[in-house]
Amino acid sequence: MDYTQLNITQRQEMYDTVGIRSIDELFDAIPSEIRCDDGLDLMPALSELELQRSMAEMASHNHGAHDMSCFMGCGAYDHFYPALIDQLISRGEFLTSYTPYQAEASQGSLQAFFEFQTQIARLTGLDIANASLYDGATAVAEAALLAINTTRRKEVLVASTMHPEYIAVLRTVLSDLDIKITMLDATDGVISRATVEAKMSDAVAGVIVQSPNIWGQIEDWDGCFEEAHSVPKTAGIAVFNPIACGMLKTPGACGADIAAGEGQPLGNALNLGGPYLGLLSAKEAYTRKMPGRLVGMTNDEEGRRVFCLTLQTREQHIRGAKATSNVCTNQGLMALRATMFMTTLGSDGIKEMATQSWHKAHYLAKEIAKLEGWEMKYNGDFFNECTFTCPCDVTKVVEFCKSRGVLPGVAAAGRRMQGLSTGDELIIAVTEKRTKYEMDALVALLSEVSA
Amino acid sequence: MTTIEAIKKQSRGDKPIEPLIFEKHVAGVIGVDFPPLDVSETEVPEGVAGGSTTLPSFGQHDVMAHYTHLSDRNFSVDGNFYPLGSCTMKHNPRINEWGAALPGFACLHPLQDDDTIQGALRLLYETRTMLEEIAGLHEVSLQPAAGAHGEFTALKVIRAYFADHGQPNRTVVLAADTAHGTNPASCTMCGASVETVRTVNGQTDLEHLKEVIAIIGAENIAAFMITNPSTAGLFDANIKEIADIVHEAGAKLYLDGANMNALLGRVRPGDFGADAMHYNTHKTFSTPHGGGGPGSGPIAVTEELAPYLPIPQVMMADDGSFYLDRSRDKTIGKVRSFICQFGVLVRCWSYISACGPKGLRNVSETAVLNANYLAAKLCTTYSMPFFDPKNGKFCAHEFVTVPQTLLDKGVTLIDIAKRMIDYGVHPPTMHWPMHDCLMVEPTETESKQALDSFVDVMLQIAEEISSEIELVQQSPLESDIARADEVAAARKPILTFK
Numbered sequence: 022m023d024y025t026q027l028n029i030t031q032r033q034e035m036y037d038t039v040g041i042r043s044i045d046e047l048f049d050a051i052p053s054e055i056r057c058d059d060g061l062d063l064m065p066a067l068s069e070l071e072l073q074r075s076m077a078e079m080a081s082h083n084h085g086a087h088d089m090s091c092f093m094g095c096g097a098y099d100h101f102y103p104a105l106i107d108q109l110i111s112r113g114e115f116l117t118s119y120t121p122y123q124a125e126a127s128q129g130s131l132q133a134f135f136e137f138q139t140q141i142a143r144l145t146g147l148d149i150a151n152a153s154l155y156d157g158a159t160a161v162a163e164a165a166l167l168a169i170n171t172t173r174r175k176e177v178l179v180a181s182t183m184h185p186e187y188i189a190v191l192r193t194v195l196s197d198l199d200i201k202i203t204m205l206d207a208t209d210g211v212i213s214r215a216t217v218e219a220k221m222s223d224a225v226a227g228v229i230v231q232s233p234n235i236w237g238q239i240e241d242w243d244g245c246f247e248e249a250h251s252v253p254k255t256a257g258i259a260v261f262n263p264i265a266c267g268m269l270k271t272p273g274a275c276g277a278d279i280a281a282g283e284g285q286p287l288g289n290a291l292n293l294g295g296p297y298l299g300l301l302s303a304k305e306a307y308t309r310k311m312p313g314r315l316v317g318m319t320n321d322e323e324g325r326r327v328f329c330l331t332l333q334t335r336e337q338h339i340r341g342a343k344a345t346s347n348v349c350t351n352q353g354l355m356a357l358r359a360t361m362f363m364t365t366l367g368s369d370g371i372k373e374m375a376t377q378s379w380h381k382a383h384y385l386a387k388e389i390a391k392l393e394g395w396e397m398k399y400n401g402d403f404f405n406e407c408t409f410t411c412p413c414d415v416t417k418v419v420e421f422c423k424s425r426g427v428l429p430g431v432a433a434a435g436r437r438m439q440g441l442s443t444g445d446e447l448i449i450a451v452t453e454k455r456t457k458y459e460m461d462a463l464v465a466l467l468s469e470v471s472a
Numbered sequence: 473m474t475t476i477e478a479i480k481k482q483s484r485g486d487k488p489i490e491p492l493i494f495e496k497h498v499a500g501v502i503g504v505d506f507p508p509l510d511v512s513e514t515e516v517p518e519g520v521a522g523g524s525t526t527l528p529s530f531g532q533h534d535v536m537a538h539y540t541h542l543s544d545r546n547f548s549v550d551g552n553f554y555p556l557g558s559c560t561m562k563h564n565p566r567i568n569e570w571g572a573a574l575p576g577f578a579c580l581h582p583l584q585d586d587d588t589i590q591g592a593l594r595l596l597y598e599t600r601t602m603l604e605e606i607a608g609l610h611e612v613s614l615q616p617a618a619g620a621h622g623e624f625t626a627l628k629v630i631r632a633y634f635a636d637h638g639q640p641n642r643t644v645v646l647a648a649d650t651a652h653g654t655n656p657a658s659c660t661m662c663g664a665s666v667e668t669v670r671t672v673n674g675q676t677d678l679e680h681l682k683e684v685i686a687i688i689g690a691e692n693i694a695a696f697m698i699t700n701p702s703t704a705g706l707f708d709a710n711i712k713e714i715a716d717i718v719h720e721a722g723a724k725l726y727l728d729g730a731n732m733n734a735l736l737g738r739v740r741p742g743d744f745g746a747d748a749m750h751y752n753t754h755k756t757f758s759t760p761h762g763g764g765g766p767g768s769g770p771i772a773v774t775e776e777l778a779p780y781l782p783i784p785q786v787m788m789a790d791d792g793s794f795y796l797d798r799s800r801d802k803t804i805g806k807v808r809s810f811i812c813q814f815g816v817l818v819r820c821w822s823y824i825s826a827c828g829p830k831g832l833r834n835v836s837e838t839a840v841l842n843a844n845y846l847a848a849k850l851c852t853t854y855s856m857p858f859f860d861p862k863n864g865k866f867c868a869h870e871f872v873t874v875p876q877t878l879l880d881k882g883v884t885l886i887d888i889a890k891r892m893i894d895y896g897v898h899p900p901t902m903h904w905p906m907h908d909c910l911m912v913e914p915t916e917t918e919s920k921q922a923l924d925s926f927v928d929v930m931l932q933i934a935e936e937i938s939s940e941i942e943l944v945q946q947s948p949l950e951s952d953i954a955r956a957d958e959v960a961a962a963r964k965p966i967l968t969f970k
Contacts, residue, residue: 023826023828024916025834026914032794046864050707051739056738063605063832066825078590079591081576082576083577083580089588093581093582097582105535109543113548113550115546117564117764119559119763124955125954126546126951129543132492132542139968140967143525144525149967156810159807186806186810187809195662197663269520293589293811293814294582294814295814296766296815297810316964319968321957336653337650338904341656344657347620347657350618350754351765351766357762363527364538368504372525380509380513390851402520430929436824446944455706457511460648
C-alpha cells in the first residue's frame with residue numbers, strides 16, 4: 022500500500038480542475054531521455070500482514086539484550102526504562118509533529134524541550150543546553166567546534182582514552198578545517214594533569230577528556246581542566262555519561278566549560294546504535310555560538326508564559342554559510358524520551374540507577390579478579406565498566422560466552438574499536454538491569470573458558 | 473487567587489496551561505521503583521562522589537498527565553493538515569513503528585558481532601540496495617544521521633576524491649540562491665567556500681552558472697549543489713545541460729534530495745547526471761519527524777566516488793550472509809558513532825517495501841497531482857509566480873504563492889499564517905525561498921476532502937481580509953496562546969528554568 026487516498030473518480034475531477042488529460046502532462050518538464058519509464062527494479066509491494074511477517078522473521082535472526090545477558094557498553098548501555106515512555110512517545114501529537122517553528126501550534130514540544138534543556142543543564146552542572154544533536158560522537162565534534170569558534174584558535178588536545186569512534190568522528194570533522202589535533206597519552210589508563218600541562222599553549226582552543234573513559238576509568242577532570250585554564254579562554258570539554266552524573270561529580274563541579282555526551286542511557290533503546298541522542302551543555306558565555314536548536318521562555322501578546330525557538334540567527338536556515346553549524350534535523354523524539362525518563366526518575370531515581378550500576382560492576386569485578394589469570398588492566402576508580410585482560414584469546418572468550426547466551430563485553434582489539442588495542446582486553450559493563458544470578462553465571466563461564 | 477482563578481487567567485480556550493515539571497516537583501516521590509540491590513555494596517570514594525543533582529520528580533500518574541497535556545498542545549500530521557513546503561509531512565504508517573519496536577531490532581547493541589545480527593544486517597543491506605536503485609547510483613552509505621549530515625558526508629567524499637586525484641584546490645562549491653540553508657552551512661563545515669548561482673523563475677540561470685564557473689576558474693570548483701525539483705517547486709527542465717556544464721568543468725553534481733517525493737519512480741538522479749545525493753528518509757520515506765528528529769540521511773554516489781564513503785559499510789558475502797566491512801583504504805572515516813540510524817531505517821525499509829515500485833511511482837504522481845490541484849483551486853486568489861496551467865506551467869509536488877493582492881490590503885504574511893492556525897491548519901513554510909511567499913506541500917497522503925477543506929480555509933481567510941481584517945491581524949484567536957514574543961526571547965534568552 023502506498024498510503025494514497027484518491028479513487029479514480031476523484032483523480033479525474035482533479036485532472037479536470039488542473040486542466041490535464043493524463044498525469045504525464047504534469048511531468049512534461051522532465052526531458053524524456055532521463056525519465057524512468059521502465060519502472061524501478063524493486064521487489065513488488067508487500068501488504069501490511071506480509072510486512073509484519075517479514076520484519077518479525079528478520080528480527081528473529083537477531084540476538085541481543087532481549088534474549089541474551091548483555092555486558093556490553095563502550096558508549097551504549099542496556100539500562101532500564103519505564104514502560105510509560107514507549108506509550109507516551111507513540112502519541113501522534115509528539116511523533117508526527119515537525120520542528121516547532123510555529124510557537125502557537127507547538128507549545129507541547131517546546132515546553133518539553135525547554136524542560137529537557139533545563140534537566141540536562143542541571144545534570145551536567147552547567148548553565149545551558151541545546152535541544153539535542155545526533156549522537157555522542159557528533160556532540161563531541163560540535164563541542165570542539167564551539168571551543169574553536171569561540172577562541173579562534175587552531176588546536177585541540179584530545180584524550181587518547183576517549184571512545185575511539187568519537188576520536189575518529191572528530192578527525193573527520195576537523196580534517197579540512199586546518200585544525201591540529203594533539204593526542205594526550207594515557208598513564209595507567211587515564212590522562213594525568215602533567216600530560217595536559219606539557220601540551221598546553223595559547224594555541225589550544227579546548228581540552229577534551231571523557232570520563233568514565235573507554236576503559237571505564239574515571240578521569241581527573243578537575244586536574245585536566247585546571248591545566249586547561251592555565252591559558253585564558255581555553256575550554257575544558259567534558260565528555261560525560263548522563264547516568265554517572267547521578268552519583269559522580271558533574272562536569273560543572275569539575276570545572277568544565279562545555280559538556281558533550283551520549284544521551285542513549287536516558288530512556289532510549291539500544292537500537293543497534295541509532296537513533297541516539299547527542300547532548301551538549303555549556304556555560305552561559307557560549308550561548309550565542311551554540312549549535313542546534315534552542316528553546317527559550319518568553320511571553321505571548323497577552324502576557325502569558327510561553328516558549329519558542331530562539332536565537333535562530335545562529336542557525337543555517339537564517340545564516341547559511343556563517344551559521345554556527347549545519348545541523349537542522351536533530352533528535353527531538355529521543356530528547357523527548359530522555360526528558361520523560363528524567364521526569365519519571367528524578368534525581369533520586371537516577372541516583373538509584375547509578376548507584377546500583379556502581380555496586381554491581383564492582384561486585385562483578387571483584388568476582389572476576391578472583392579467577393586464575395584474570396587481571397584488571399587498570400586499578401583506578403571506575404563507574405559501571407571495567408577492563409580485564411583475559412588469560413586466553415579474547416575472541417575465544419567472547420565466542421564461548423555467546424554460545425551460552427551471554428554477551429560478555431567488548432573486545433578492545435575488536436575491528437570496530439579503531440585499533441584501540443591488539444591485546445586480549447575485555448571491557449565489561451554492568452547496569453542496574455544485570456542480576457547477581459547473571460553476573461555469577463558470567464563468572465562461571467569466564468572461569469570455564471580460561472581453565 | 474484560587475486555583476480555578478489562576479487557571480482561568482492563564483488559559484485561553486479549553487486547554488489549561490500546563491505547569492513546568494519544576495513547579496510540580498514533590499520531594500521524595502518518583503514515578504517508578506527499583507528492585508532491591510542483590511549484591512554487596514562497594515564504598516564510593518570521596519574524590520569521585522558527587523553531590524545531588526536537582527532533577528524534579530513526582531508520581532507516575534502525574535507524569536502521564538503532564539505529557540498527555542503537553543501533547544494536547546501540538547499540531548501534528550495525525551491531527552492536522554500540515555502542508556509545510558520542503559518538509560514532506562506525509563502520513564507516518566504505524567506498521568513502521570511496530571517493526572522498529574520489535575525486541576529483535578530495538579534491543580541490539582551496536583558493537584555486537586555480525587553473526588548475532590544477521591537479520592538487522594539483511595534489512596540494512598536491502599535498504600541500501602533499494603536506495604541505490606531509486607537513486608540510479610552505484611553505492612549508498614546509510615551512515616549519515618540526517619539530511620544536512622548527508623550533505624556534509626557527501627561533500628567530504630567529493631573533497632577526498634579530488635584530493636586523491638591531485639586536485640586539492642577544488643574547494644569552491646556552487647549553490648543556487650534558493651538553496652536550503654544547510655547547503656552553504658555544510659560547505660563551511662567541510663572547509664569549502666560557497667559561491668551563489670542565480671535562479672530565474674525558480675530555475676537555474678544557465679548563463680550565470682557558466683559565468684560563475686569562468687570567474688572562479690573551473691579548476692577550483694568541487695561541486696554544484698542543486699535541488700530538483702527546485703525549492704520553488706519546479707522541475708528544472710535544463711537539468712541535463714546543467715549536469716553537462718558542471719561535468720565539463722570537472723566538478724561533481726550534487727543533488728539535495730529534499731524533494732525526492734516528486735521524483736520517485738519517475739526520474740532517477742543518476743540518470744540525469746547527479747554524482748552524489750542525500751535522501752531525507754523523514755521526508756520521502758515516511759519516517760516520523762518527531763518534533764524535529766530523528767531523521768536519517770543516506771547518501772548515494774557514483775562508482776568513482778564510492779571508495780571514499782564512510783565505514784563501516786554493510787555487505788553481502790558470497791555465501792549470502794551479511795557483514796560490516798571496514799576495509800576501504802580511501803574512506804573519509806567515520807561521521808557518527810556506530811553504524812547508522814538503524815531504528816529509522818527499519819521504518820524506511822518498511823515503507824519502501826509497502827509501496828513497491830509501482831506504489832513509489834504513484835506516490836510521486838499523486839504528490840504532484842495534489843499540489844497542482846490545490847494550486848489550480850487557489851491561484852486566482854493567491855498569486856503564484858510560476859504556476860500557469862493554461863500555458864503548460866505546472867508545479868511539482870509543492871508550489872509557491874506570493875499573495876501580494878491580499879498583503880496590499882493591510883495584512884502581513886505572518887497574519888495569514890497565524891489565522892491558518894485558528895482553522896486547525898499548520899502554516900506552510902514562509903518567506904522561503906522568496907520573500908513574502910508561502911510554500912505549500914500537501915503530500916500524496918491527503919484525501920480529496922482534506923485538500924478541499926484546505927482550499928475552503930484559504931479562501932475564507934482571503935474573504936476575512938476583505939471583510940473583517942482585524943480577525944486576521946489579531947490571529948491566532950482560537951489557539952491556546954496568543955502570538956509569542958520571539959523578539960524578546962532572542963534579546964534576553966531564557967533557556968533554562970531557574
